[in-house]
């Protein structure tokens with residue numbers, strides 16, 4: 001019986017979940033920081049030039065950027081001139097999960113040139129309406145990317161075949177329509193029971209779980225699903241354990257967004 005359950009998970013694990021629109025709510029426009037403000041003071045940690053450089057790619061076009069919520073904005077990306085902070089909510093984590101997260105982050109950083117900073121663990125639970133600015137918890141800056149080992153009970157979006165989901169909020173400086181939208185305060189929810197089952201039941205389960213985390217980080221950084229089954233950003237994983245040429249081209253583009261110190 002137990003075996004049957006594990007086998008069932010193995011067969012459907014390939015399904016990923018696109019970031020829902022509620023993961024990409026339009027944040028209040030930036031304004032000078034005041035107590036009680038909904039956004040942080042502008043320019044936190046903003047450098048005058050990108051902190052890293054995306055690697056050269058094959059020029060593959062096998063990727064899809066998330067649709068820009070604003071007409072005339074070609075795409076939405078994180079600001080490459082400041083680090084992307086992230087925290088991990090470790091409750092329910094699979095064995096070795098901390099290492100898998102670190103490896104997935106390293107892979108996303110390498111492919112995009114974006115620089116990540118680990119801020120440690122958090123007790124913050126994932127939420128559909130997660131606040132992008134939580135000064136009491138994280139200080140006067142955009143909330144870090146939250147990576148949460150969750151369960152379908154906590155996150156109904158993980159019910160059934162869904163192994164994880166991910167996305168980011170976005171922000172725009174006020175009164176400056178030409179200033180690009182910028183991603184902020186991303187969130188990844190991982191289905192810990194499903195992923196633990198994969199590790200326990202499949203010889204390459206560890207690599208598969210790492211690939212699932214990488215896929216969700218692709219959503220956090222601005223990639224949508226692509227039809228090509230040879231890419232990690234396909235909605236169903238067909239045994240792809242690493243970013244492929246199209247994924248890498250997309251991530252390199254998303255790592256080359258404009259710097260937006262106004263936010």
Ligand SMILES: [Zn+2]
Pocket residue numbers: 016017018019215219225234235
């Ligand atoms: Zn997905």
